[in-house]
Amino acid sequence: MLTSARIEAFKRYWKSFKFAFYCATHPMDGFWDLTHEKRGTYAAANTILLLTILARIMKLQFTSFVIDPVYWEDINIFLYIGSIVFPLAVWVVGNWALTTLFDGKGRLGQVYIASCYCLLPYPLIQFPLIILSNMVTKDEMQFHSVLSAVSLIWVIVWIIFAMGQIHEYSFTKNILFTIASVFAMLVIVFLLLLFFSMISQGVAYFISFGKELLFRLS
Amino acid sequence: MKKIQAKKLFKRMGALVAGVVVLACSSLAFPLTAQAEGKYTYCYDYWGDVQDSPDAYEVAAVLTCDDLGLEKPLSTTANGLTAVGNYIYICDTGNNRIVQFERLDREHFTFVKEYTEFKGNVEVNTFNKPRDFQINEDGDIFIADTDNNRVLKLDSEWNYVMEFVKPTDNTLDPELVFQPTKLAVDTAGRVYCIATGINKGMIKYEADGTFSGFVGATPVVYKLWDYIWKRYFTTAAQREKMANFVPTEYANLYMDHDGFIYACSANLAEEDLKSGSAKAVRRLNLMGNDILIQNGEFPVYGDIYMGNGGGYTGCSKIVDVTAFDNDVYVLCDKERGRLFTYDSQGRLLFAFGGKGNIDGYFMKDQPIALDHMGYDLIALDSLSRTLTVFTPTEYGNLIYQAIDQFDAGDYEASGNSWKAVMDRNGNYDLAYIGVGRALLRQEKYKEAMEYFELKYDDDNYSRAFKQYRKEWVEDHILVIIIVLFAILVVPMIIGRIGKIKYEIDTADIFKF
Numbered sequence A: 001m002l003t004s005a006r007i008e009a010f011k012r013y014w015k016s017f018k019f020a021f022y023c024a025t026h027p028m029d030g031f032w033d034l035t036h037e038k039r040g041t042y043a044a045a046n047t048i049l050l051l052t053i054l055a056r057i058m059k060l061q062f063t064s065f066v067i068d069p070v071y072w073e074d075i076n077i078f079l080y081i082g083s084i085v086f087p088l089a090v091w092v093v094g095n096w097a098l099t100t101l102f103d104g105k106g107r108l109g110q111v112y113i114a115s116c117y118c119l120l121p122y123p124l125i126q127f128p129l130i131i132l133s134n135m136v137t138k139d140e141m142q143f144h145s146v147l148s149a150v151s152l153i154w155v156i157v158w159i160i161f162a163m164g165q166i167h168e169y170s171f172t173k174n175i176l177f178t179i180a181s182v183f184a185m186l187v188i189v190f191l192l193l194l195f196f197s198m199i200s201q202g203v204a205y206f207i208s209f210g211k212e213l214l215f216r217l218s
Numbered sequence B: 001m002k003k004i005q006a007k008k009l010f011k012r013m014g015a016l017v018a019g020v021v022v023l024a025c026s027s028l029a030f031p032l033t034a035q036a037e038g039k040y041t042y043c044y045d046y047w048g049d050v051q052d053s054p055d056a057y058e059v060a061a062v063l064t065c066d067d068l069g070l071e072k073p074l075s076t077t078a079n080g081l082t083a084v085g086n087y088i089y090i091c092d093t094g095n096n097r098i099v100q101f102e103r104l105d106r107e108h109f110t111f112v113k114e115y116t117e118f119k120g121n122v123e124v125n126t127f128n129k130p131r132d133f134q135i136n137e138d139g140d141i142f143i144a145d146t147d148n149n150r151v152l153k154l155d156s157e158w159n160y161v162m163e164f165v166k167p168t169d170n171t172l173d174p175e176l177v178f179q180p181t182k183l184a185v186d187t188a189g190r191v192y193c194i195a196t197g198i199n200k201g202m203i204k205y206e207a208d209g210t211f212s213g214f215v216g217a218t219p220v221v222y223k224l225w226d227y228i229w230k231r232y233f234t235t236a237a238q239r240e241k242m243a244n245f246v247p248t249e250y251a252n253l254y255m256d257h258d259g260f261i262y263a264c265s266a267n268l269a270e271e272d273l274k275s276g277s278a279k280a281v282r283r284l285n286l287m288g289n290d291i292l293i294q295n296g297e298f299p300v301y302g303d304i305y306m307g308n309g310g311g312y313t314g315c316s317k318i319v320d321v322t323a324f325d326n327d328v329y330v331l332c333d334k335e336r337g338r339l340f341t342y343d344s345q346g347r348l349l350f351a352f353g354g355k356g357n358i359d360g361y362f363m364k365d366q367p368i369a370l371d372h373m374g375y376d377l378i379a380l381d382s383l384s385r386t387l388t389v390f391t392p393t394e395y396g397n398l399i400y401q402a403i404d405q406f407d408a409g410d411y412e413a414s415g416n417s418w419k420a421v422m423d424r425n426g427n428y429d430l431a432y433i434g435v436g437r438a439l440l441r442q443e444k445y446k447e448a449m450e451y452f453e454l455k456y457d458d459d460n461y462s463r464a465f466k467q468y469r470k471e472w473v474e475d476h477i478l479v480i481i482i483v484l485f486a487i488l489v490v491p492m493i494i495g496r497i498g499k500i501k502y503e504i505d506t507a508d509i510f511k512f
Helices: A002-025 A027-036 A042-062 A077-099 A108-118 A121-133 A138-167 A171-217 B002-029 B224-232 B236-241 B270-275 B394-407 B411-424 B429-441 B445-454 B458-475 B477-506
Strands: B041-044 B050-052 B057-063 B080-084 B087-092 B097-105 B108-115 B130-135 B141-145 B150-154 B160-164 B180-185 B191-195 B202-205 B211-215 B252-255 B261-264 B281-284 B318-323 B329-333 B338-342 B348-353 B368-373 B376-381 B386-392
Touching (some): A002 A027, A002 A042, A002 A108, A002 A138, A077 A108, A077 A138, A077 A171, B080 B130, B097 B130, B141 B180, B180 B252, B394 B411, B394 B429, B445 B458
Antiparallel strands (some): B130 B141, B202 B211, B252 B261
């Protein structure tokens, strides 16, 4: 009984994961069905996010140095992972926070799932590119850089499409709110910076206060 | 920039720890030794990190006026140094004379003669602040007699032949006093000279003394914003007081064995050098076009870090240049007192030197005159009035040997020489690339690729890889065809079989 439930769960997960490939080629009805037919799952979204991070890290190690020389002394793997996760998180929160005030139908979780599903083209293109990079010379680099750019543009355009579908926005409204979301992201980053610098100032104040106190007492 | 800063912080911490350990050890066991050694010679790696290197040159001798046997010491403005065969000539500008020395052995020079006048039927047959001295292949002597406003041509017996005077050119300010400072003379007797206040490039005279034009002016560098501001937002009166957009003057010339002229400029702005709009050194052909090859990871402008500190500001100020017969050339930076050696591809071989009162270092802010005898470098520091003789060490000789062997087509020997260099300096990118290039010429592509990959040489790597790939495809052509066949044809056949099977299964005639 337990195993069959597990198999069911896995089947559902696998089906939702496969649905990401459908979304990658059919952005309109794909992302509509993603939320309205509930064909996306968090598990599949997380898998795609993991694949994206994996692609980015493996790119570092296995891409030919001709295309991407790496200064290893300077690489911080956590910053590297953060360079994907942090913008995604800020985007999801910023987009949801804004659209929810303006008739956006998508919920926070749905924005997250849809955004992650949009990332699929990145690992899909980057993994083969890692292999390709080891087969090209410097003159043939253009193939690589064009395909690499395609993977990024694909992701960005798909995210815009996806947001339109899950929020049920018209095309112009969608574009408008995409731009607005970018500004929302900037505001969030600004507030975070402010917050952290204030906190560190505050902490520093109390630490020096404590030090002074100890100094006087002793 | 951030990368470099973070890197430096990290390094500094490392250095601090190492320093403390060393101090602790040495104070326990040994007295502290002099710190001057060690950080003298360096090179940049692919990332622009400074990599210490074994010394490529050592100081054979530092010769004072006394050592040279001069009765009357050199003036502190002496600045022309020319090595011809076994002799060197110094233009002792302040004493209005030219002095000749002969090299006896590695570290000994002896005074031969001083020249204060020449024979011939001219009004003035003495020198007035001479600044440069050249001898061409026929033995004719050319002297930039600066304050007499002429370039003199004398025969080998110091008899007056002719003089080159201020060019008659409409674009020149008639008020301008012609003060030639540096010369280059080609085999046909044509004279190229630079003069104070003339920024149109080199003044070119034909062998008969006629002025034939300005060649090799540096392109004018200005910022777009400055141009807009000056063109549209200033009055004529304001414009009058602003600096003009003019080409920079050359600081020095050197004619190499091929007849190309190395010209260096000292007063360049950091940002122009970094953006590539100005060049510290140009190698000019007879048309005045720059043909200097810059294939290195960094442009040819000396130090790539231009920070202020320790009394130094900004970029390297290249005041002299000399080129060996193997197209390796040495630049002399007066700002930090360093000598930069580049190969014919514009890659930094090594840099060394500094400011100070130690052998092999130079005094502050004095133009240093540089020339070479074979691979030995001779530098004149006019403030301390000394000649410093640098001779290549075993390491330096190995580098030159490897370069010469490669140029001569002896690739295997070159590879071995580079390996010997690598044994002495494992952080030297060019050694790895040199070995790789030798292997590449010997058609050992796979091994060459490994060496290039180690030091991020993508051009050569691609070259080797292209050949390697070609070989690989030729060797495995059968496998590739089979795999391609399997990928393309097999699914097609399976599909066809499936279709036939489907048709048979659904065919009407088999239905009962």
